[in-house]
Amino acid sequence: MNPHRRVTSPRPRRALAAIAVGTAALTAAACSSSGSSSTGTPGTGSSSSGGGSNAALTASAPGITATTITIGSHQPLTGPAAPGYSEIAPASNAYFKYVNAHGGVFGRKITYTYLDDGYNPINTSSVVRQLVLQDSVYALFDGLGTPTHLAVLSFLTAQKVPDVFVASGCDCWNAPSTAPDTFGWQLDYIREGKILGQYIAQHFKGKKIGYFYQDDEFGMDGVKGLDYEIPKSMVVARESYAPTNVNVAPAVAALRAAGAQVVVSFSIPAFTALLKLTSLKLSYAPQLVVSNVGSDPITLAGLLQAFAKQGGQTVNGNQLISGIISDGYLPSTGATSNSWIALFKQVHDTYDAGAPFDGNVLYGEAVAYTFVQAMFKAGRNPTRADLVSAIEAGLPQGPAVAPYDYSSTSHFGITGTFIGTITNGALVEQGSALTTDITPTGAITSYTGTEQQAPANGIPSP
Amino acid sequence: MRRTLAGLMITALIVVFLSIKLNAFRDYQIAEIGVYVTAVAGLSVLTGLSGQISLGHGAFMAIGGYTSALLLLHLGWPFIIVLLIAAAAPAAAGAIVGIAAARLRGPYLAGATLMLGVALPAIALAYPGTFGGDQGLNVVFTAPGWLGSSFPLTRWQAWVTTATALVTLFLLANLSRSRIGRNWRAVRDDEVAAALAGVNVAMSRVLAFVVSAACAGLAGALLAITTALVAPTAYTITLSITLLTAAVIGGLGTLPGAIWGSLIIVLVPTYITDLATSHGLSTKISANIPIAAYGLILILVMLAFPRGIQGAVRRLFVGFAQHEKEGTSESS
Numbered sequence: 001m002n003p004h005r006r007v008t009s010p011r012p013r014r015a016l017a018a019i020a021v022g023t024a025a026l027t028a029a030a031c032s033s034s035g036s037s038s039t040g041t042p043g044t045g046s047s048s049s050g051g052g053s054n055a056a057l058t059a060s061a062p063g064i065t066a067t068t069i070t071i072g073s074h075q076p077l078t079g080p081a082a083p084g085y086s087e088i089a090p091a092s093n094a095y096f097k098y099v100n101a102h103g104g105v106f107g108r109k110i111t112y113t114y115l116d117d118g119y120n121p122i123n124t125s126s127v128v129r130q131l132v133l134q135d136s137v138y139a140l141f142d143g144l145g146t147p148t149h150l151a152v153l154s155f156l157t158a159q160k161v162p163d164v165f166v167a168s169g170c171d172c173w174n175a176p177s178t179a180p181d182t183f184g185w186q187l188d189y190i191r192e193g194k195i196l197g198q199y200i201a202q203h204f205k206g207k208k209i210g211y212f213y214q215d216d217e218f219g220m221d222g223v224k225g226l227d228y229e230i231p232k233s234m235v236v237a238r239e240s241y242a243p244t245n246v247n248v249a250p251a252v253a254a255l256r257a258a259g260a261q262v263v264v265s266f267s268i269p270a271f272t273a274l275l276k277l278t279s280l281k282l283s284y285a286p287q288l289v290v291s292n293v294g295s296d297p298i299t300l301a302g303l304l305q306a307f308a309k310q311g312g313q314t315v316n317g318n319q320l321i322s323g324i325i326s327d328g329y330l331p332s333t334g335a336t337s338n339s340w341i342a343l344f345k346q347v348h349d350t351y352d353a354g355a356p357f358d359g360n361v362l363y364g365e366a367v368a369y370t371f372v373q374a375m376f377k378a379g380r381n382p383t384r385a386d387l388v389s390a391i392e393a394g395l396p397q398g399p400a401v402a403p404y405d406y407s408s409t410s411h412f413g414i415t416g417t418f419i420g421t422i423t424n425g426a427l428v429e430q431g432s433a434l435t436t437d438i439t440p441t442g443a444i445t446s447y448t449g450t451e452q453q454a455p456a457n458g459i460p461s462p
Numbered sequence: 463m464r465r466t467l468a469g470l471m472i473t474a475l476i477v478v479f480l481s482i483k484l485n486a487f488r489d490y491q492i493a494e495i496g497v498y499v500t501a502v503a504g505l506s507v508l509t510g511l512s513g514q515i516s517l518g519h520g521a522f523m524a525i526g527g528y529t530s531a532l533l534l535l536h537l538g539w540p541f542i543i544v545l546l547i548a549a550a551a552p553a554a555a556g557a558i559v560g561i562a563a564a565r566l567r568g569p570y571l572a573g574a575t576l577m578l579g580v581a582l583p584a585i586a587l588a589y590p591g592t593f594g595g596d597q598g599l600n601v602v603f604t605a606p607g608w609l610g611s612s613f614p615l616t617r618w619q620a621w622v623t624t625a626t627a628l629v630t631l632f633l634l635a636n637l638s639r640s641r642i643g644r645n646w647r648a649v650r651d652d653e654v655a656a657a658l659a660g661v662n663v664a665m666s667r668v669l670a671f672v673v674s675a676a677c678a679g680l681a682g683a684l685l686a687i688t689t690a691l692v693a694p695t696a697y698t699i700t701l702s703i704t705l706l707t708a709a710v711i712g713g714l715g716t717l718p719g720a721i722w723g724s725l726i727i728v729l730v731p732t733y734i735t736d737l738a739t740s741h742g743l744s745t746k747i748s749a750n751i752p753i754a755a756y757g758l759i760l761i762l763v764m765l766a767f768p769r770g771i772q773g774a775v776r777r778l779f780v781g782f783a784q785h786e787k788e789g790t791s792e793s794s
Contacts, residue, residue, distance in 0.1 A: 116749040120695045121691055125690065150600075
């Protein structure tokens with residue numbers, strides 16, 4: 001027998017044996033962690049056992065037992081969007097812990113599972129399927145990011161999972177007919193763009209304006225709103241960036257070359273910091289106007305110092321961000337006399353003291369508060385459909401500076417914001433909150449309603 | 463040959479059984495494993511048999527993924543045809559890369575393919591009108607009507623990817639035992655000797671790239687229908703490195719190794735995350751543990767089994783059949 005043939009000839013039988021072994025290993029791995037095949041079926045429509053205030057607590061929907069409510073989320077705990085945003089889910093969880101310690105929602109405790117997707121849509125697909133198909137969460141809560149959440153929108157709709165309070169201001173979440181279970185929460189980028197745009201058009205007349213924006217729905221929605229208010233002739237440059245590419249030097253150089261005196265930035269915090277540092281390097285100092293999501297002072301100052309340190313420089317973060325114009329749809333974290341800030345600061349100090357009390361933490365707690373509000377409204381034994389109808393019936397204003405837009409025809413959340421300037425590391429409010437709609441011609445008006453006070457016990461009333 | 467086919471049928475039946483028995487998320491993971499097996503097997507053949515390295519296989523997956531997404535989106539062709547084109551398009555790209563690669567060795571080849579892996583997905587950003595920019599394209603893929611409306615989509619995805627993976631393994635197994643496979647090994651072991659023996663060295667190397675790229679393209683199409691999305695962020699350089707890691711952990715040049723490697727890269731991160739969160743570790747730590755564990759496993763496998771898991775398995779079987787092996791070595 002030819003020895004070479006023995007050495008080089010493959011061993012199909014052995015290969016197949018190994019394939020079989022591999023499959024067996026898969027069986028073992030798959031069976032060991034979960035054997036059930038519950039596929040998160042949609043709610044049955046009417047809550048047959050709900051109603052009466054003393055009705056026994058039942059497992060009225062997937063993710064709801066007599067004692068618990070399990071919800072899930074996808075969050076950027078690592079990756080380009082992690083700085084700042086990774087504080088949001090722990091802050092929400094802190095508020096849920098506070099609620100759990102003070103009687104829960106009709107006695108049920110909230111379990112919040114948030115998984116890391118690294119701000120990568122492919123990972124989002126995977127972790128959201130895990131939450132819905134394996135962990136059978138009742139609802140997806142505060143899924144973070146426009147490109148990431150868009151990747152799972154049709155999946156969640158098909159599974160009829162309530163997809164509440166997406167952590168993104170894209171107008172994509174307002175689609176009651178095609179995504180009936182999805183709701184936005186924060187101020188959408190079109191409204192925000194309009195309000196910032198009007199401010200710029202009024203306060204920087206005759207100046208050259210440049211845009212710097214993320215090249216997805218987030219940035220493009222913002223630009224849409226800006227363009228409704230800023231005359232085309234004032235805009236001298238439109239530069240976009242991809243969140244996967246940290247080299248923003250060409251974009252900043254183009255803004256500088258066009259002579260933009262005011263730069264409006266619809267960016268995530270890391271890219272606001274890169275914009276600022278790169279401008280500094282090019283001795284370019286335009287007035288910055290930054291969207292709320294990219295302007296949290298504490299996050300920005302920290303990022304600037306960290307990035308500069310990587311480049312062997314030392315900068316004073318607070319000094320660098322001083323004077324940036326932005327907006328806020330929640331009370332400023334510096335407003336210690338505000339009842340909401342006092343409540344959320346107290347919850348933060350008890351359950352999430354490791355994180356700084358910044359805009360991200362405030363956001364996480366405020367959106368968690370809104371979820372608890374909606375759960376109380378959904379009833380003692382809610383189905384998934386009950387939560388959706390509860391929100392569509394409208395929610396009281398809560399911590400936001402302007403009312404929610406929720407109805408059966410609108411799934412937009414907060415409708416207004418105030419303009420402010422970053423001074424001494426905090427956003428300082430200038431004037432009252434402004435509200436508007438998403439149409440090109442819809443007026444921007446001062447919000448005259450009174451803001452609500454936080455409930456004394458810190459828990460929304462049923 | 464008949465036994466090979468029978469074995470494949472049995473494997474397929476086991477997967478069908480599992481996909482019905484387990485929950486929908488496990489189906490999704492089976493589908494993910496199918497995707498990786500398809501790509502890793504192709505890469506393993508390229509690196510292990512023909513001795514060429516590629517750090518840019520994510521780019522071929524991107525070509526396959528975008529090709530299938532565009533065909534499904536605009537033309538609505540049957541998936542089986544889409545799949546074939548999704549293999550053909552990157553195969554053509556693989557031929558071009560292969561021609562360049564045939565002149566490059568070692569680190570230069572690694573560098574050239576790395577560049578491909580970094581640069582190609584960026585084309586999607588340059589033409590957002592066609593490719594949807596950073597947002598990518600949504601892929602609509604549904605289970606065929608004859609399965610009934612209540613048939614879970616994830617199960618159908620698991621079936622389609624597993625079937626494709628098994629067919630790919632079957633074809634690669636045949637190819638590697640054919641004249642072409644022998645030529646690859648000959649070129650890998652000694653180019654001069656191979657050339658003297660009449661092997662067309664350049665052709666052999668280019669062909670390896672074509673075959674490997676076609677597998678990656680198939681995997682790209684399967685990934686697109688599994689996640690319902692093609693986006694540049696899906697095909698980063700990390701993906702290319704992950705594929706190579708899976709091939710190395712599993713055992714380079716061995717097809718069962720592709721399965722081992724894929725099992726590890728799909729199941730380990732989920733398992734570790736579950737473990738880390740269930741032990742109440744802080745978010746900052748539990749979020750980073752899968753990445754650290756992944757590195758640790760890579761190091762341990764390489765230290766303990768330099769020939770990968772399949773190498774270790776093989777050694778185990780050889781140990782059991784020690785005297786048989788001794789007989790073999792005497793006869794040669």
